[in-house]
Amino acid sequence: xxxxxxxxxxxxxxxxxxxxxxxxxxxxxxxxxxxxxxxxxxxxxxxxxxxxxxxxxxxxxxxxxxxxxxxxxxxxxxxxxxxxxxxxxxxxxxxxxxxxxxxxxxxxxxxxxxxxxxxxxxxxxxxxxxxxxxxxxxxxxxxxxxxxxxxxxxxxxxxxxxxxxxxxxxxxxxxxxxxxxxxxxxxxxxxxxxxxxxxxxxxxxxxxxxxxxxxxxxxxxxxxxxxxxxxxxxxxxxxxxxxxxxxxxxxxxxxxxxxxxxxxxxxxxxx
Amino acid sequence: xxxxxxxxxxxxxxxxxxxxxxxxxxxxxxxxxxxxxxxxxxxxxxxxxxxxxxxxxxxxxxxxxxxxxxxxxxxxxxxxxxxxxxxxxxxxxxxxxxxxxxxxxxxxxxxxxxxxxxxxxxxxxxxxxxxxxxxxxxxxxxxxxxxxxxxxxxxxxxxxxxxxxxxxxxxxxxxxxxxxxxxxxxxxxxxxxxxxxxxxxxxxxxxxxxxxxxxxxxxxxxxxxxxxxxxxxxxxxxxxxxxxxxxxxxxxxxxxxxxxxxxxxxxxxxxxxxxxxxxxxxxxxxxxxxxxxxxxxxxxxxxxxxxxxxxxxxxxxxxxxxxxxxxxxxxxxxxxxxxxxxxxxxxxxxxxxxxxxxxxxxxxxxxxxxxxxxxxxxxxxxxxxxxxxxxxxxxxxxxxxxxxxxxxxxxxxxxxxxxxxxxxxxxxxxxxxxxxxxxxxxxxxxxxxxxxxxxxxxxxxxxxxxxxxxxxxxxxxxxxxxxxxxxxxxxxxxxxxxxxxxxxxxxxxxxx
Numbered sequence: 001x002x003x004x005x006x007x008x009x010x011x012x013x014x015x016x017x018x019x020x021x022x023x024x025x026x027x028x029x030x031x032x033x034x035x036x037x038x039x040x041x042x043x044x045x046x047x048x049x050x051x052x053x054x055x056x057x058x059x060x061x062x063x064x065x066x067x068x069x070x071x072x073x074x075x076x077x078x079x080x081x082x083x084x085x086x087x088x089x090x091x092x093x094x095x096x097x098x099x100x101x102x103x104x105x106x107x108x109x110x111x112x113x114x115x116x117x118x119x120x121x122x123x124x125x126x127x128x129x130x131x132x133x134x135x136x137x138x139x140x141x142x143x144x145x146x147x148x149x150x151x152x153x154x155x156x157x158x159x160x161x162x163x164x165x166x167x168x169x170x171x172x173x174x175x176x177x178x179x180x181x182x183x184x185x186x187x188x189x190x191x192x193x194x195x196x197x198x199x200x201x202x203x204x205x206x207x208x209x210x211x212x213x214x215x216x217x218x219x220x221x222x223x224x225x226x227x228x229x230x231x232x233x234x235x236x237x238x239x240x241x242x243x244x245x246x247x248x249x250x251x252x253x254x255x256x257x258x259x260x261x262x263x264x265x266x267x268x269x270x271x
Numbered sequence: 272x273x274x275x276x277x278x279x280x281x282x283x284x285x286x287x288x289x290x291x292x293x294x295x296x297x298x299x300x301x302x303x304x305x306x307x308x309x310x311x312x313x314x315x316x317x318x319x320x321x322x323x324x325x326x327x328x329x330x331x332x333x334x335x336x337x338x339x340x341x342x343x344x345x346x347x348x349x350x351x352x353x354x355x356x357x358x359x360x361x362x363x364x365x366x367x368x369x370x371x372x373x374x375x376x377x378x379x380x381x382x383x384x385x386x387x388x389x390x391x392x393x394x395x396x397x398x399x400x401x402x403x404x405x406x407x408x409x410x411x412x413x414x415x416x417x418x419x420x421x422x423x424x425x426x427x428x429x430x431x432x433x434x435x436x437x438x439x440x441x442x443x444x445x446x447x448x449x450x451x452x453x454x455x456x457x458x459x460x461x462x463x464x465x466x467x468x469x470x471x472x473x474x475x476x477x478x479x480x481x482x483x484x485x486x487x488x489x490x491x492x493x494x495x496x497x498x499x500x501x502x503x504x505x506x507x508x509x510x511x512x513x514x515x516x517x518x519x520x521x522x523x524x525x526x527x528x529x530x531x532x533x534x535x536x537x538x539x540x541x542x543x544x545x546x547x548x549x550x551x552x553x554x555x556x557x558x559x560x561x562x563x564x565x566x567x568x569x570x571x572x573x574x575x576x577x578x579x580x581x582x583x584x585x586x587x588x589x590x591x592x593x594x595x596x597x598x599x600x601x602x603x604x605x606x607x608x609x610x611x612x613x614x615x616x617x618x619x620x621x622x623x624x625x626x627x628x629x630x631x632x633x634x635x636x637x638x639x640x641x642x643x644x645x646x647x648x649x650x651x652x653x654x655x656x657x658x659x660x661x662x663x664x665x666x667x668x669x670x671x672x673x674x675x676x677x678x679x680x681x682x683x684x685x686x687x688x689x690x691x692x693x694x695x696x697x698x699x700x701x702x703x704x705x706x707x708x709x710x711x712x713x714x715x716x717x718x719x720x721x722x723x724x725x726x727x728x729x730x731x732x733x734x735x736x737x738x739x740x741x742x743x744x745x746x747x748x749x750x751x752x753x754x755x756x757x758x759x760x761x762x763x764x765x766x767x768x769x770x771x772x773x774x775x776x777x778x779x780x781x782x783x
Binding site: 048051053074075076077078079080082084085088090091092101102105151152161 | 380382383385386387388389390391392393396400401404405
């Protein structure tokens with residue numbers, strides 16, 4: 001598999017304070033990587049380095065094998081989807097204008113293409129067409145998140161960066177959105193970096209989970225590996241509860257020895 | 272009062288409407304410039320935050336300068352008239368504009384900006400697609416404030432000879448015509464309210480954001496822009512005229528009348544077009560610089576004032592010095608004194624006719640013998656001034672039995688009622704002509720002479736020699752009591768200065 005994003009020896013310091021050091025990570029194309037860690041651990045910093053919103057103090061970041069230091073930052077960003085906390089929509093633009101924001105930056109002329117893209121993405125994220133001319137304030141929280149996702153994906157980027165996009169919605173809506181997100185990922189085969197502070201969300205969505213603490217990688221592994229064999233004390237503590245109440249999707253659930261399902265099987269065996 | 276206001280408004284609708292239009296023009300041009308400049312500055316300082324503090328500091332400082340002194344500062348640079356008014360109004364309008372633009376942009380949610388940046392917008396795109404639209408409500412409220420303020424402030428523009436409704440207010444004040452002042456003020460208030468209402472509607476319209484409204488908004492914006500530009504354009508075209516004689520007058524009733532006389536006579540006798548700027552605030556101190564810069568071509572002035580204020584001599588001016596005065600004006604400013612009207616607007620002493628006849632009083636010196644039996648009245652400051660009461664008494668050896676402090680508006684009433692016997696006046700005071708008093712002669716020349724004539728730029732006089740004939744007609748045309756009577760007609764009988772001027776000229780067979 002090809003490498004989509006590579007962090008090489010990244011160091012980030014704000015003045016004297018070093019928040020990240022010798023950070024190395026390679027993310028393969030088509031991977032859904034969820035990043036989790038305590039707040040201030042550098043997960044958002046790592047994410048924003050990918051689209052150049054934050055420059056590393058030392059080291060290089062390669063996107064599709066190209067060092068982004070030498071690339072036009074604006075062009076780079078237009079080809080990377082970006083959805084941030086609460087998926088802040090532009091309040092003065094309609095749903096349609098919000099979603100077509102990046103396509104408009106890319107190609108102003110081709111209105112037909114943009115229009116089609118808007119319709120297509122609205123359908124994919126599960127928004128009905130008649131919401132097109134509404135303003136963000138006229139949408140429910142869940143609808144706003146969907147518009148945020150559609151906006152991030154509208155220009156069909158290869159990489160999607162998401163920074164706690166579902167942080168501000170209620171539990172039920174979040175569950176729905178997570179399922180949608182998973183479906184969209186499977187449908188598009190896009191590479192996703194997804195920052196969250198919710199371990200169950202990280203385990204549910206990620207094909208790989210990156211656990212960070214104090215600017216360092218604690219573990220970077222598949223969700224089941226995280227549960228099976230936590231690499232450090234930190235990871236162990238983090239997944240402790242999840243090991244008891246495994247929120248894994250149906251299929252891997254049985255293979256998780258700590259899930260209720262697994263326990264049941266174990267108990268059955270004991271009988 | 273209301274009736275007076277209504278009648279003056281209906282009588283002179285054209286006059287007021289013209290002023291209203293001019294007021295609107297001056298205000299709109301200033302507002303337009305301020306929106307462009309202020310908006311631009313506001314955007315710049317939001318993009319380059321480091322510049323924000325010093326810029327706002329400077330603009331705040333400018334804002335605290337009282338408007339009158341601001342106009343005073345500007346006169347040496349931009350002269351008197353509409354240009355200076357527009358500059359001053361623009362300066363004041365800048366603050367709300369810059370500050371609101373800056374605040375509006377600064378208050379845009381940083382998360383939104385980061386989202387826009389992260390999605391690959393350039394700085395310019397963020398500014399125009401995100402920041403400005405989101406800052407618009409704050410900017411609009413700034414514009415609303417600024418528009419009301421500018422329209423109100425434009426009222427003082429007439430102080431430096433600019434047009435607008437301030438002209439009516441100022442003229443009303445100087446010529447004791449309260450109704451005119453009130454109508455002018457009310458029209459300003461009305462204009463401000465109407466503009467605020469219109470902007471309020473625009474603001475509301477902008478908040479509605481359906482697709483249909485967007486279209487109407489666009490159409491409205493285009494219409495407004497065309498309207499604004501045409502008003503502004505008309506303003507700039509208006510100001511360019513050829514072979515025009517620019518005449519200024521000081522804010523005094525008699526100067527309004529003199530200005531009208533010059534206007535009538537010059538336009539009648541020559542092909543020149545006269546542009547009259549009546550009642551320039553600050554009088555000589557603002558008109559003289561404008562004469563030197565060539566903005567005004569002539570204005571009525573008093574010899575004593577010229578001697579002391581313009582040539583800055585200390586001594587007492589008497590008419591023996593007239594040749595010297597003329598020569599010095601010629602040499603230093605390249606200006607001439609022409610058309611000496613003949614009247615002398617100086618301080619004078621009057622006594623009640625009864626008493627004058629009783630004691631046969633003709634000169635100040637005659638008072639000496641009888642002063643002890645008389646009551647002397649003057650304004651409060653006359654008793655304090657260096658060249659006031661004490662100096663007068665010393666020069667003539669007077670010793671009045673009683674003195675009385677009087678309000679300037681009440682002193683004629685006091686002498687007519689016999690409460691005082693002698694008082695200080697100006698020799699062309701309007702009320703003088705209606706009072707039963709005798710003006711005494713200043714036989715020891717205690718007061719300087721203030722003969723009224725016209726100061727004109729020599730260049731203009733040479734270019735239009737036909738003016739000489741007009742000034743010839745003015746020589747010795749008006750006596751002290753004539754002038755006083757005309758002042759009385761304007762101030763007390765509420766006649767129009769132009770009508771009074773016309774009547775006088777016609778009674779001297781100067782009108783064709």
